[in-house]
Amino acid sequence: MQFYLATSFIFPRSLRLRLFALCFVATHLPLIGYLGWGFATGRIMLAEFLLLTVMTVIGTGIALVGIGALLSPIHALADALHDEESAPPALPQVGDVIRTLYAGVQRAADTTQARIDMLHQAAHEDPLTGIANRRGFLAALDALPADRRKGCVAIIDIDYFKRVNDLKGHEEGDRVLAAFATRLAALVRRADIVARWGGEEFAVFFQDCIEDEASWSLARIAARLRSDPIGEIHGRPISFSAGISRWIGGPLDDAFAQADEALYEAKQAGRDRICRAGPSLTAA
Incomplete structure (x- = not known):
């Protein structure tokens, strides 16, 4: 969550573009490092540079395709939740598995919130008199x-x-x-x-x-x-x-x-x- 918030300035309205930018920078670090070393030493080999560039682009493409595939169910779930707010029934597009998963997460969240409320009440209320401690x-x-x-x-x-x-x-x-x-x-x-x-x-x-x-x-x-x-x-x-x-x-x-x-x-x-x-x- 801290990393997500720290990178929110990068394409704040698009998670896909933010992931693309991060992947692009991360996968090009070896190429950037090679260029820096080559300019510093004057030992850049054209063949090595081209090979490293091609492999970096391929790696970036593989990473983006994989991330896109991983994000697809999340976006589908978000679209289904949006449809649920506007017109029931809930989550008809994402299948029984995701619907069951969502219901379980919601129950767990409700239970956790109830326990937090109980702990807060126990910490701040006198049990005998019912007023604050x-x-x-x-x-x-x-x-x-x-x-x-x-x-x-x-x-x-x-x-x-x-x-x-x-x-x-x-x-x-x-x-x-x-x-x-x-x-x-x-x-x-x-x-x-x-x-x-x-x-x-x-x-x-x-x-x-x-x-x-x-x-x-x-x-x-x-x-x-x-x-x-x-x-x-x-x-x-x-x-x-x-x-x-x-x-x-x-x-x-x-x-x-x-x-x-x-x-x-x-x-x-x-x-x-x-x-x-x-x-x-x-x-x-």
């Missing part, structure tokens, strides 16, 4: 246009989640994680990106938002969890703590480090609250 989150940010790579990032941690696992079991813990992911994804905007960051931590990118807007959005989700809890621990609705940092397209690690520091402040301040990067705290 950390890799998928970062890939989604990388895919954004430069003018959309600004807003706020937030790291969210479910409060006292270890107690859910210890007191109610890991199955209940998994249910809480899945329910929280569903609630979080449903209550942010479509333009925002939500992911499970790891364990009981989640990440959100609020696109084109300032800290006030991101804080208000998380405060609304926190209030919803109190009024319609996804679970309880020690008789209290399961809540979350969050840290928010502004991001304007610079190093993403710096923004997440600041958000993580704000999350730590929220936990130290008693949990169930939202903190912004910096000294100020905003209760949920």
